Amino acid sequence: MNKPISYASNAYSIPQKYADSHTRFWQRLANAGTWWSASERIQIAQEVRYAAECVACDKIQLALSPRHITDAHTQHSNLSPLAVEVVHNITRDQSRLSEAWYKSVLERGMTEEQYVEIVGTVVAMVSIDSFCLAIGQPLHPLPIPRSGEPSHYRPDSARDSEAWVSLIPADGNSGAESDLWDTGKTGYVVQAMSLVPDEVRTLKDLSAAHYLAMKDVRDPLARGDFLDRQQIELVAGRVSALNQCYY
Secondary structure (H helix, E strand, O other): OOOOOOOOOOOOOOOHHHHHHHHHHHHHHOOOOOOOOHHHHHHHHHHHHHHHHOHHHHHHHHOOOHHHOOOOOOOOOOOOHHHHHHHHHHHHOHHHOOHHHHHHHHHOOOOHHHHHHHHHHHHHHHHHHHHHHHOOOOOOOOOOOOOOOOOOOOOOOOEOOOOOOOEOOOOOOOHHHOOOOOOOOOOHHHHOOOOOHHHHHHHHHHHHHHOOOHHHHOOOOOOOOOOOHHHHHHHHHHHHHHOOOOO
């Protein structure tokens, strides 16, 4: 039985919205996704955590040209070596991923839909695990997979674009995808995962808990749950520099 996540015993007073959002992702992780089964999704989550111990990842991070490292990644699952490579590279060396590498992933047998679902799962896992580490909370045990098959749902409005992957145009979120963003208004970071709409929904759900509301982003007096605006900007700037974030 997969239990709801709780931060009630944490030393800090954690608003309930964090536990609720994390629980919703854990419940989703336990079920078949759009292109990966529940068992595969949980193994992807395992590889996100084990990427920190991967010897090949260590060599890649130290290499001047990361794609020249051809060592096999240290694997702790039954996923294909290609899937493990994708998970580890996105988790450990995301700032140096290239379109040439991405195209090689497709040439070796992964679909763009499978790639997008991996990206969404990595983002959610890193967000939740990093939150736990920041507040001194043990990492949550991964859920038990449930039976079921991936839906293989691809939105009809998805199109080739200037991005690496196909995506829904900013004004194309209609019908089943009408909830993804306000009509004609979205950022590429959201739109880039729209080939697998449930990954956008997960990102929106986690962002609602972890980030300032969009209406507050430009308000210099806006506060977060724990920090004032000056502290938010200081932490964000430092973390962005450490992560080599383009922003």
